[in-house]
Amino acid sequence: MLKFPDKIKGIEVSSQDLKKISTLTTPQGALALFQIPDHKLHLPTLKGQFTMVLDFVQDPGNLGTIIRTADWFGMNTIICSDDTTDAYSPKTVQATMGSLARVKPVYCDLVKLLSETNLNSYAAMLDGNSLYQTDFQDEGLIVFGNEGHGIRREIAPFIKHKITIPRIGQAESLNVATSSAIICSEIYRKTKKT
Numbered sequence: 001m002l003k004f005p006d007k008i009k010g011i012e013v014s015s016q017d018l019k020k021i022s023t024l025t026t027p028q029g030a031l032a033l034f035q036i037p038d039h040k041l042h043l044p045t046l047k048g049q050f051t052m053v054l055d056f057v058q059d060p061g062n063l064g065t066i067i068r069t070a071d072w073f074g075m076n077t078i079i080c081s082d083d084t085t086d087a088y089s090p091k092t093v094q095a096t097m098g099s100l101a102r103v104k105p106v107y108c109d110l111v112k113l114l115s116e117t118n119l120n121s122y123a124a125m126l127d128g129n130s131l132y133q134t135d136f137q138d139e140g141l142i143v144f145g146n147e148g149h150g151i152r153r154e155i156a157p158f159i160k161h162k163i164t165i166p167r168i169g170q171a172e173s174l175n176v177a178t179s180s181a182i183i184c185s186e187i188y189r190k191t192k193k194t
Contacts, residue, residue: 023090036088039104041079043117048139050187053079053121055110055155056146057176060085064095065177066144071099073184078103079141081110110143114158117141121160123151124179128162136187144176 004010018027052070057063063085070078078087085092087105096103114121120140143159145151151159165174165182174182 024094037104039077039106041077041106041108041113043113045077046117046119046139046141049075050136050139050184050191051075051077051079051141052180052184053110053113053141053143054084055081055143055151056149057084057144059147059176060089060091061095062147062175062177063087064092064097064100066180067092067096067103067105068099069177069181069184070103071096072181073188075184076103078105079110079113080105080107082107110152111154111158114141114143114155121158122163122183123156123159123161124164124176124183125151125159125162126164126173128164130166131163131183131186132166134161134163136190138191142180142183142187144180147176 013021018029018031022031052066052075054063054066057066057080063080067078067087070076080087084107087093087100093100120137121143122134122136122140123143124145143151143155163183165179
């Protein structure tokens with residue numbers, strides 16, 4: 001039997017039972033049961049940092065990868081529109097590779113959020129100014145849109161800075177998770193001076 005820390009209750013099951021209770025075709029050998037936290041958004045906590053905001057991101061794998069990206073760049077919160085995919089779905093949890101333990105997904109009405117905050121908002125849009133020529137301040141919201149449709153019309157009026165990753169080749173678009181990593185890397189490079 002495996003040895004678990006005192007606070008964790010462990011139960012050993014057969015590989016057949018593990019396959020029955022897992023949502024994966026090939027389970028990794030362990031499952032965990034946790035209570036889903038009810039994170040609340042507190043606008044003052046967003047000051048002095050950058051926070052990713054997701055508008056109707058539908059793919060669980062993309063959301064999981066974005067959570068990992070946030071964790072990589074030291075962001076402890078991600079704000080999601082109410083209709084963004086569930087951060088606690090099995091596919092998303094698996095894609096976070098543990099980062100969900102350090103990054104809090106918060107769901108809210110983005111129009112309300114963006115209309116009530118005075119933080120700079122930067123949105124990844126195809127018609128934006130070059131990411132590499134954007135002057136990022138020391139804090140702000142970085143908005144990423146839906147995989148197929150981008151930022152919603154209702155949200156666009158609240159965006160202060162449209163930014164884009166300049167296209168060099170012929171690809172039509174970038175995956176939202178890939179875009180988030182590139183943009184976060186550039187923001188970190190410009191604001192942290194490392």
